[in-house]
Amino acid sequence: MRPVREALASFRRAPLLGGLSITAIGLSLLILGLFGVSAHNIGSAISDVERRVEVVGYLLDDASEEQVRIARTEMEAFPEIEEVRYVSKTEALVNARRDLVEFSDVYQDLEVNPLPASIHLRLRPGYRDTESVEAVAQRLAGYPFVEDVRFGEGWVEELFALRRLAAGAAAVLGGTFAVVAVLLIGTSVRMAILSRSEEIEIMQTVGASEGYIQRPFLVEGALTGLLGGLIALGLTRLGYDFFQGRLSGFENILWLPETWIVAGVLGATALGVVAAWFAVWRELGKAYAV
Amino acid sequence: MIRFRNVTRRYPRTGAALEDVTFHVRKGEFAFLTGHSGAGKTTVLHLTHFQTLPTEGQVQVSRYNSARIKRRQIPDLRRRVGYVFQDFKLLDRLTAWENVAFALQVTGTPHKAIEKKVQRLLSQVGLAAKARSLPEELSGGERQRVVTARALATDPLILLADEPTGNLDPRAADGVFQLFRTINRLGMTVLLATHDADLIRRNPEVRVLELEHGRLVLDSAPGATDGDADDGPSRSGADGGPAGAGRREEIA
Numbered sequence: 001m002r003p004v005r006e007a008l009a010s011f012r013r014a015p016l017l018g019g020l021s022i023t024a025i026g027l028s029l030l031i032l033g034l035f036g037v038s039a040h041n042i043g044s045a046i047s048d049v050e051r052r053v054e055v056v057g058y059l060l061d062d063a064s065e066e067q068v069r070i071a072r073t074e075m076e077a078f079p080e081i082e083e084v085r086y087v088s089k090t091e092a093l094v095n096a097r098r099d100l101v102e103f104s105d106v107y108q109d110l111e112v113n114p115l116p117a118s119i120h121l122r123l124r125p126g127y128r129d130t131e132s133v134e135a136v137a138q139r140l141a142g143y144p145f146v147e148d149v150r151f152g153e154g155w156v157e158e159l160f161a162l163r164r165l166a167a168g169a170a171a172v173l174g175g176t177f178a179v180v181a182v183l184l185i186g187t188s189v190r191m192a193i194l195s196r197s198e199e200i201e202i203m204q205t206v207g208a209s210e211g212y213i214q215r216p217f218l219v220e221g222a223l224t225g226l227l228g229g230l231i232a233l234g235l236t237r238l239g240y241d242f243f244q245g246r247l248s249g250f251e252n253i254l255w256l257p258e259t260w261i262v263a264g265v266l267g268a269t270a271l272g273v274v275a276a277w278f279a280v281w282r283e284l285g286k287a288y289a290v
Numbered sequence: 291m292i293r294f295r296n297v298t299r300r301y302p303r304t305g306a307a308l309e310d311v312t313f314h315v316r317k318g319e320f321a322f323l324t325g326h327s328g329a330g331k332t333t334v335l336h337l338t339h340f341q342t343l344p345t346e347g348q349v350q351v352s353r354y355n356s357a358r359i360k361r362r363q364i365p366d367l368r369r370r371v372g373y374v375f376q377d378f379k380l381l382d383r384l385t386a387w388e389n390v391a392f393a394l395q396v397t398g399t400p401h402k403a404i405e406k407k408v409q410r411l412l413s414q415v416g417l418a419a420k421a422r423s424l425p426e427e428l429s430g431g432e433r434q435r436v437v438t439a440r441a442l443a444t445d446p447l448i449l450l451a452d453e454p455t456g457n458l459d460p461r462a463a464d465g466v467f468q469l470f471r472t473i474n475r476l477g478m479t480v481l482l483a484t485h486d487a488d489l490i491r492r493n494p495e496v497r498v499l500e501l502e503h504g505r506l507v508l509d510s511a512p513g514a515t516d517g518d519a520d521d522g523p524s525r526s527g528a529d530g531g532p533a534g535a536g537r538r539e540e541i542a
Contacts (some may be wrong), residue, residue, distance in 0.1 A: 202379060205339075207369035207444055208396035210362070 010192050018224070021188035025181050025228030026235065029268055032177045035237030036260060037171050041253050044272035046163050050128045055121040055137045055151040061089075063117065063145035071143050072119065080127035080136050085120040089113050098147055116147065130157050178271055185224050185275035189217050193283045200284065214280045218273055225272020229265040291317040291479045292338055296468060297347035299333050299504075307333040309504040310347070315481055315497075317447070320474040321511075322490050324481040325501035331483040334501070335450045339371055340364050340479065352447055356412040369397055372441030376453035378433045386412065386436045387421040393443040411439040415469060431462025438469060448479045455486060462491070 011018040059068065068086060075084045087095070092115040096103070121136060133151050141149045193200065203213050235254070243250045256264075299308040311409045315321050323331050336342045337349050340359065354367045380389050390408045399407065412418045415435040417428045421467040425433055434454055441449060451470065467482075467489060468530035484490070490498060500508035514525040 062441040198379065199381060202381065202392065202440075203396045205373050205379075206366065206440065207365040207367070208399060209365045209398075212396060212398075 003215035003219040004032070007220040010196075010216065010220050011223075014192070014195060017188060017191055021224055022065070022231060024184050025224065025268070025272075026231030028177045028180045028184070028234030029228055030235045031263075032174060033232045033256075033264065034239055035170065035173050036256055036264065037240055037253065040260065042166050043163075044254055046166075050125075051122075053123055053128045053133060053151070055123070055133060055140060055149065057119045057121075057140040057146040058116040058148045058150070059118060060145050060147045061116065062124065067145050068117075068119070070143075075119070075121060075140070078136065078139070080123050080132050082119055082124040083122040085122070087118045087120060089115055089117045092116065092118065113192075117276055119146075128220070130160055143286045150205075175240055178267075181225070181228065181268065181271050182275040182278070185221050185228075185272050186279045188224055189221050189276040189279040190283055192220055193217060193279060204284075210284070213284060217280050218276045221272040221274075221276020222269050223272070224277070226265065226269040228272070229268025232268070233261060233265060274276055291315055291319070291393075292336070292481060293348075293350040294337070295348045295350070297339060297344045297349055297417060300345045301328075306504050308337070308344075310500075311501075311504075311506045312347075313499055313506060313509055315499075316379075317479055318477050319497065320471065320480045321482070321497040321499055322493075323481055323499050323501070324485055324487075324490060326485060329501040330504040331485075331501060332452055333504075334499075335373070335452050335483055338450055339373055339447070340367055348374070359394065363387060365397075369444040370447050371388065372444070372446035372449045374434070374436075374437050374441050374449065374451040374454045376456045380433060380435050380436060382425055384423050385424055386417060386428065386432075386439075386464065387427070389436055390439045390443055392438045397444055399443075406512075411442055412436075414442070415439045429462065430458045431465050434458065434462075435467045435469060438466070442473070446478070448481070449473060451480070451482045453483055453485070455484065455489065460488075467493075475478070479499070 072084050072086060075081055084142065088112065093110075093113050096115060119140070123132060123136065127133075127136075137149045137151050140146055200213060240253070240255060244253055294311050294313050297308055298306060300306045307312045311330075311334070313405075323334055325331055333342070337344060337356070338351055340349075340351070340354070340356065343349075343356050351367060352370055354363060359367070381392065384392060387408055390411055391404050394404045394407060408421075409418065413420050415438050417432060417435050417439065420428060420432060423432075425436070428436065434457075438449075438451075438454075449470065454470070455466055458466060463486070469482050470482060490496070498510040499506060499510060
């Protein structure tokens with residue numbers, strides 16, 4: 001309890017400094033929080049689109065039912081395949097009449113159904129990348145009764161490029177603000193150490209253990225990080241509510257998942273400890289010759 | 291108890307603060323460490339307190355050796371080596387009692403034991419009546435007694451004092467010095483750094499180690515540098531006879 005008591009006493013001794021550090025960390029992490037909301041929404045949108053990634057093989061009219069049945073069984077055994085769906089020529093026509101209302105008249109008057117039967121392959125999560133999609137498409141094209149294979153080659157690639165960009169931006173931004181937070185907390189803890197330098201010198205002289213001297217500062221770093229993280233969370237929520245309530249197009253934006261929130265606040269706390277540890281190591285290590 | 295073997299301490303920017311210094315202060319001995327400002331007195335004390343390590347040579351303090359000591363052992367060593375500063379280093383917001391208790395609290399003494407011990411320590415240094423005074427309410431001599439009580443709090447085997455009388459008037463200085471002599475008579479090894487020539491002249495029975503430009507130029511008990519000597523009181527200890535009297539006059 002002593003380290004917590006002393007860390008709180010340190011905040012009381014210099015409330016302005018402590019408050020400024022916490023606010024500054026809160027604001028830095030706010031940017032990260034807002035980016036987190038954006039990243040989560042982009043990720044969720046991409047996942048939605050990804051779920052729709054399908055490889056479609058259009059069959060020759062003379063493909064026999066037996067051939068199709070064997071091929072379906074084989075394809076269901078592929079590790080990448082989540083679902084195999086067969087759409088017969090008749091179903092294709094019904095779908096076309098339903099989905100393409102503008103052309104419903106054209107489809108009404110047909111004497112011969114021109115639409116081919118098709119096999120639709122939905123991929124498992126983890127296999128929705130360009131390489132896997134292409135590999136599955138190639139295998140499907142290998143069947144002699146498959147006339148053509150489509151999988152939206154261009155946009156699948158763009159989709160994954162967008163995801164990579166989002167992940168890269170998150171890493172760079174996250175790293176930058178983590179460094180900013182570490183520097184701010186480190187400075188705050190260093191100031192706390194300097195303000196107690198006399199006391200610390202006496203402790204070191206009379207033989208207090210290093211852990212005894214360091215712990216209050218590590219706790220102070222952790223508390224600064226924790227409070228900064230909570231402030232950032234609160235401000236992010238305010239920002240989220242503001243955008244959701246006022247801007248059209250933002251009605252359906254998602255709030256951060258709980259695991260992200262817990263990880264974010266714990267991460268801020270851990271950053272606080274790391275920053276404090278660096279400050280303690282730099283400032284207090286000098287008294288020990290070894 | 292304190293053994294320096296060919297100790298050199300060099301600093302990257304200022305060069306050698308200490309050069310090939312060898313001496314041995316035995317258990318229960320009292321020794322003056324003297325020399326002009328910058329001669330290396332404080333460096334000797336810092337090395338003895340392991341605030342710094344020798345660049346060459348070895349420092350042995352009790353069972354701790356500079357070549358082998360681990361960082362986590364340094365607090366243990368420092369509890370065995372009390373340190374008295376010239377400028378007191380008392381915490382202004384704490385009373386005399388609290389300043390002494392502070393040393394006990396931070397070294398893990400149980401709460402119940404602290405009260406009794408602080409009382410005893412303050413009585414030992416003759417300050418029981420001023421236990422509730424803040425440092426600013428105490429004279430220089432009284433403050434130095436509080437510092438001494440604090441240095442004794444962890445039951446050290448050795449007491450290092452860096453110019454403890456430097457800021458005091460002669461009467462207060464003599465009082466503090468007599469306190470150190472009393473502590474020494476109770477069995478504690480005392481190494482007192484001073485450039486007060488009068489103090490050294492008035493106490494001819496005390497061993498003198500004199501430094502000049504980082505070198506040991508006088509050891510009034512030269513036999514004590516013998517590496518294999520017993521760790522018992524030396525002939526120039528607190529109750530020993532005068533030694534190096536001629537050179538002592540020169541210092542004076």
